[in-house]
Amino acid sequence: xxxxxxxxxxxAALTLAAFACGIGSIAAAAxxxxxxxxxxxPSGSSFHKRLQTLGTEWSRGPGGVSMNIYAGxxxxxxxxxxxxxVGQLQGAMLTSVGxxxxxxxxxxxxxxxxxxxxWDDVDRVRERLRPELERRLRExxxxxxxxxxxxxxxxxxxxxxxxxxxxxSLRVYASSGDPESVELMxxxxxxxxxxxxxxxxxxxxxxxxxxxxxxxxxxxxxVPTYAPYMLDLRWAPITGALIVTERAWNKLDKTTQAWLRExxxxxxxxxxxxxxxxxxxxxQAMRDKQGLKIVPITAEAxxxxxxxxxxxxxxxxxxxxxxxxxxxTVETLKAKRAAGS
Numbered sequence: 001x002x003x004x005x006x007x008x009x010x011x012a013a014l015t016l017a018a019f020a021c022g023i024g025s026i027a028a029a030a031x032x033x034x035x036x037x038x039x040x041x042p043s044g045s046s047f048h049k050r051l052q053t054l055g056t057e058w059s060r061g062p063g064g065v066s067m068n069i070y071a072g073x074x075x076x077x078x079x080x081x082x083x084x085x086v087g088q089l090q091g092a093m094l095t096s097v098g099x100x101x102x103x104x105x106x107x108x109x110x111x112x113x114x115x116x117x118x119w120d121d122v123d124r125v126r127e128r129l130r131p132e133l134e135r136r137l138r139e140x141x142x143x144x145x146x147x148x149x150x151x152x153x154x155x156x157x158x159x160x161x162x163x164x165x166x167x168x169s170l171r172v173y174a175s176s177g178d179p180e181s182v183e184l185m186x187x188x189x190x191x192x193x194x195x196x197x198x199x200x201x202x203x204x205x206x207x208x209x210x211x212x213x214x215x216x217x218x219x220x221x222x223v224p225t226y227a228p229y230m231l232d233l234r235w236a237p238i239t240g241a242l243i244v245t246e247r248a249w250n251k252l253d254k255t256t257q258a259w260l261r262e263x264x265x266x267x268x269x270x271x272x273x274x275x276x277x278x279x280x281x282x283x284q285a286m287r288d289k290q291g292l293k294i295v296p297i298t299a300e301a302x303x304x305x306x307x308x309x310x311x312x313x314x315x316x317x318x319x320x321x322x323x324x325x326x327x328x329t330v331e332t333l334k335a336k337r338a339a340g341s
Contacts, residue, residue, distance in 0.1 A: 032064030032256075035248055038080045039093040043071040045220055046278055047150065050271050051093060051242075057263040063256030076196065077101070084142075084245055091244035095150070099241060103136045105129070108325035109239040112316060113153075114309045119276055120341075121333055122149060122237045128332045129325060142243045145260065146268025150214055150238040151279030156227040157210035158203065160295045164188075164308045173199055173211035180319060184312060203227050214238050215282035216275075224290040230283070231295050233305060242268075 037055075041047035048071040055067030074080050074089065077098030083089040092098065096110035109126055116122050126147060134144045155161055157170065167189040174182050174191035185191040192208045202208040203226035212235060213223065224230075242264065249257065286292035297305070317326040 032059070032066060033248075033252060034066040034068050035090040035244060036068045036070065036088070037091040037093065037242075037244075038070040038074040038083065038089050040072055040074070040076060040080065041093065042220060043073075045071070046216070046274070047093070047271070048072075050267065050274065054263060054267040057267075058260060061256070061259035061263065063252060063259070065252070065256060065260065087245075087247070089245075090248035091145075091242065093148075093240065093242045095238055095240035099137070099243070102140050102142055102243075103133070105133055105136055105322050105325045106241075107321045108329045110236055111320045112313070112326070112329060113236045114234075114306050115313075115329065115333065116237055117234070119149075119237075121336070122239065124336055125329050125332050126239070129328060137243065138246065141246045143246055143249045145242040145244060145264035146271070147239070147241045148268055148271040148275065150240070150275050151216050151282070152234040153212045153214055153236045153238060154218075154233065155210055155212050155231040155235065156218055156223050157229045157231070158206075158227050159209065160229045160293070161210065161231045162295060162297070163301050164305050167210075170209040171207065173202065173208050184315060187312075188308075200226060214279065215286070216278050219282040219286050219290070222290060224286050224292040228291055229293050229295050230286075231297060233297050233302065 037051065039047065039051060048069065051067070051069050051071075055069060058065040058067050070089070074083055077092075077094055078101060080089065080092045080094065081098050081101045084092060096106045099106040100111075108129060109122070116125070130147065137144055161167065161170070169189075171190045171192045172185070174185060174193045175196075182191050182193065192202065194202050194208065199208070199211060200221065200223075203211070203223075210227065211223070215230075218224065218227075218230075252260070283292070283294070287294060313326075317323050321329075
């Protein structure tokens with residue numbers, strides 16, 4: 001069950017293309033430096049296009065930095081992080097899945113299902129944790145250019161899911177290389193570990209009955225073709241950041257660094273705004289064009305879901321999410337709701 005927030009960048013790998021990245025910490029390009037930036041968001045997706053827009057801004061500023069984007073060609077997030085460590089890539093747009101391979105504390109923004117009720121909750125917690133998260137990532141050798149999000153994880157299934165107990169009989173996709181989450185899931189349903197490129201095949205042949213995924217990616221990959229039901233429950237936000245390696249960053253002069261920070265901060269605001277709008281638009285598009293059936297959730301059923309999930313929070317705290325970050329998240333949201341904001 002907890003692997004659902006981790007699915008975004010793994011499912012995007014359905015569109016993998018050939019590996020095309022050479023070795024090198026930072027390459028010379030016409031007019032300035034070249035930064036190789038990876039994302040597993042598919043080529044042509046809205047997230048890829050927004051990165052391209054930012055890359056154009058980078059190239060027009062001091063230093064003429066060229067952002068060479070590798071969309072959906074560098075494997076999953078774990079592979080991308082490995083490529084940054086050995087210098088094949090100088091940066092990446094990652095969700096908390098990949099960021100957690102660098103600094104575990106980032107999991108507080110994504111690995112706590114049903115903890116966040118809306119985007120204001122997400123914003124409040126991110127801004128509370130941001131200074132510490134960026135400090136820790138810097139210590140690990142990475143610079144955060146901006147923070148972003150990509151909609152809410154929701155359950156898509158071959159038959160309706162209405163109540164929490166409906167999960168018991170289902171076989172649900174689980175990402176490989178995630179043993180802690182798989183163990184947690186076993187208490188609620190049958191997790192089926194598959195590689196990303198097997199997901200649609202698994203739905204088609206009945207190997208899996210459901211998968212947790214953000215709406216924009218379900219729409220892009222036409223998931224409703226095989227899983228036509230979506231539970232109308234915001235399971236967890238997909239959060240992430242654009243990062244560059246400190247090795248590459250330190251090769252840039254101060255003026256260029258300032259330009260990249262300025263343009264990236266603006267891009268982060270725009271990506272969050274556009275991504276949140278696209279989340280709802282994708283649901284509408286799937287309903288209108290792919291026959292998606294939205295399964296409403298009653299107030300009683302939602303209380304049941306939240307109560308059941310809250311029972312596993314003690315198992316998440318200190319394992320999937322470091323205890324200090326888990327506690328800071330809970331405290332921030334508790335204060336927000338007590339203030340009625």
